[in-house]
Amino acid sequence: MHEMMKAIATAALLLATAMPALAAPAPVYDERPAKLADATGVRDYERRAVEIPMRDGVKLHTVILIPKGAKGAAMLLTRTPYSADELTGHGSSAHMGIAIDGYDSAPDVVAAGGYIRVIQDVRGKYGSKGGYVMNRPFVGTSLNPTKVDHSTDTWDTIDWLVKNVPESNGRVGILGISYDGFTSLAAxxxxxxxxxxxxxxNPMVDGWRGDDWFHNGAFREYNLTYIWEQVATHDNASHYELPEADAYTHYMRYGSVGALASAHGLDQIGFWQKIKAHPAYDSFWQEQAMDRILAKAPLKVPTMLVHSLWDQEDIYGVPAVWKAMKPADKDGMLFLTMGPWFHGQEIERADSLGPVHWDSDTGKWWRRNVLAPFLAHYLYDKPMDVATVTAFQSGENRWQKLSGWPEKASSAKLYLHADQSLGFAPSDKEAALDYVSDPANPVSFMPRPNKQVGYEGNPWPTWLTSDQRPVSGRPDVLAFTGPVLDKPVAVGGDPVVHLTASTSGTDSDWVVKLIDVYPDEVPMDQAMGGYELPVTMDIFRGRYRESLSQPKALTPNVPLKYTFALPPVNHVFLPGHRIMVQVQSSWFPLYDRNPQTFVPSIFEAKPADYVKANQKVSVGGTEGSYIDLPLVSAPPAE
Incomplete structure (x- = not known):
């Protein structure tokens, strides 16, 4: 027994002496610091990341960039679903103007104005807590059961900022593009x-009438990728997978857009379920239309609405808000800019749009002469000389300072003639020009291959200015061309389509385009010889002819009247040019195909529902088709 105890004690001693060697930590072989400290000493600004509490306790991630030495500086706020951290961390420069050189920021204006820049993630996105709802409807509507929305979140954010940023002068401005333009309106x-x-x-205003999701009832298929990536995860980490490089092939393969969405998992996305449940302009869309909401809210904040005349995403919004709010603007606080840009191009270099050149950098001119003095006036009490309306007139390529929009327009009917010509006088010859619309071979909005969004060389930003010659010769496109102009024709306002047409089907889409046809040769600009430049164009889904909220089957083979406005224009058709109007019945794959058979929901259309239809456009006589053009005074000849 003694020997056993002795052996145990000896073993314990050996184990104890061996323990330190066994427990010794492994040598560190990592050259990274345990916690990285930014080299802030070289920056010309201070970066603060804060979590601002909202009234319901949810905290929103907010990045504040303060110029070094700032005192009495105004704050410029943007509320975004696109990551505040990413939007404030561009490049490797220590200069604040470079750090924010990205979407929404107008860094030249921010830097020159000495502003404190504030960018916040909206609730449910990136660093912010809470649930995410696309374009969250307002408190008090049947669509929002909570007590918070973008208006309350903005109020709570500004209240915190003015109390907790001592370098500020207590004044805040808000700005943003697209979704961030929507949150700016909500403020x-x-x-x-x-x-x-x-x-x-370029704010999102009415997703059914003509912004992101629908145009006059036709669904914009290209936005399925956005819906997935924006809603599926809080940080857009999950991407919509594209097995086909050609979008035309992608959207044709599945038949209806509902079948395609199901195949790609969108049925689990709440917003997609709402879209499927509300294909018509019912209360769901009407209650959240920002122009309707703001028409009831007295304007208390000086506001400049900024519109791009070739906005490929939200071309409806700004003109609708302007029309809704300006009549009640007794104090002159509502301003408007209309520039020759694609969506958001006003904060980029903007001397051209696709192949069309404007003779100057229109974005820089606007930021320097309009945006900068406008902000400085209301945030720093500096004088400004900014007109109520600042509008770029394409064709003449000049900026105009106007007192209103549209200004002194007169109506002129541009008639479609039986010989496929155009004229400002009606033709006595009545005719019905026909073509066959085949859903199996729809008219493409761009020449194939239609590159998917995100692919190299994607033409999405500039497609609204794309040459229309590739479709002019198709047998399912009617092209009406006017004579060579011997004097300028200036148009400023909303052209209104008055189309009389029949279809052999029970539903139909109608696409109408107003086009500037360039001379066969253009000096010093060979690429524009014979170019067919779209000035404005849009689509209308026939089932909504009588009511936007109550779809109805069309009576086959009976001429019916369709009336709808095209997006606004401010353009001069110059001498030597010609005016063209095109009419067609598909615009694919930008918009989903109409089966041309009336079904309760086109999202759920079956393969057998897609049929050819004989389309007839009535021209000449008292019932002939025409476009009502808003003519304005042409500039004097130089």
Whole structure:
């Protein structure tokens, strides 16, 4: 027993002496610091990341960039679903103007104005907590059961900023593009007293009438990828997978857009379920249309609405808000800019749009002469000389300072003639020009291959200015061309389509385009010889002819009247040019195909529902088709 105890003690001693060697930590072989400290000493600004509490306790991630030495500086706020951290971390420069050189920021204006830049993730996105709802409807509507929305979140954010950023002068401006333009508009509903100016640029306003999701009832298929990536995860980490490089092939393969969405997992996305449930312009869309909401909210904040005349995403919004709010603007606080840009191009280099050149950098001119003085006036009390309306007139390629929009327009009917010509006088010859619309061979909005969004060389930003010659010769496109002009024709306002047409089907889409046809040769610009430049164009889904909210089957083979406005224009058709109007019945794959058989929901159309239809456009006589053009005074000849 003694020997056993001795052996145990000896073993314990050996184990104890061996323990330190066994427990010794492995040598560190990592050259990275345990916690990285930014080299802030070389920066010309200070970066603060804060979590601002909202009234319901949810905290929103907010990045504040403050110029070094700032005192009494105004704050410029943007509320975004696109990552505040990414939008404030561009490049490797220590200069604030470079750090924010990205989407929405207009860094030249921010840097020159000495502004404190604030960018916040909206609730449910990236660093912010809470649930995410696409274009969250407002409190008090049947669509929002909570007590918070973008208006309340903006109010709470501004209230925190003016109390916790001592370098500021207590004044805040809000600006943003697209979704961030929508949140800028939302700030105008019950605005915080410290909100002194707003610049909503290309905002999402009405997703059914003509912004992101539908145009007059036709669904914009290209946005399926956006819906997935924006809603599926809080940080857009999951991508919509594209097995085909050609979007035309992708959207044709599945038949209806509902079948395609199901195949790609969108049925689990709440917003997609809402779209499927509301294909018509019912209360779901009407209650959240920002122009309707703002028409009921007295304007308390000086606001400049910024519109791109070739906005490929949100071309409906700004003109609709302007029309809704300007009549009640007794204090002259509502301003408008209309520039020759694609979506958001106003904060980029903008001397051209696709192949069309404007003779100067229109974006820089606008930022320097309009945006900068407008913000400085209301945030720093500096003088400004900014007109109520600043509009670029394409064709003449000049900026105009106007007192209103449209200004002094007169109506002129541009008639479609039986010989496929155009004229400002009606033709006595009545005719019905026909073509066959085949859903199996729809008219493409761009020449194939239709590159998917995100692919190299994607033409999405500039497609609205794409040459229309590739479709002019198709047998399912009617092209009406006017004579060579011997004097300028200036158009400013909303052209209104008055189309009389029949279909052998029970539903139909109608696409109408107003086009500037360039001379066969253009000096010093060979690429524009004979170019067919779209000035404005849009689509209308026939089932909504009588009511946007109550779809109805069309009576086959009976001429019916369709009336709808095209997006606004401010353009001069120059001498030597010609005016063209095109009519067709598909615009694929940008918009989903109409089966041309009336079904309750086109999202659920079956293969057998897609049929050829004989389309007839009535021209000549009292019932002939025409476009009502808003003519304005042409500039004097130089």
């Amino acid at each position: 105008l509903v019950n605005p915080h007293p410290a909100l002194k100016v707003a610049v909503p640029m």
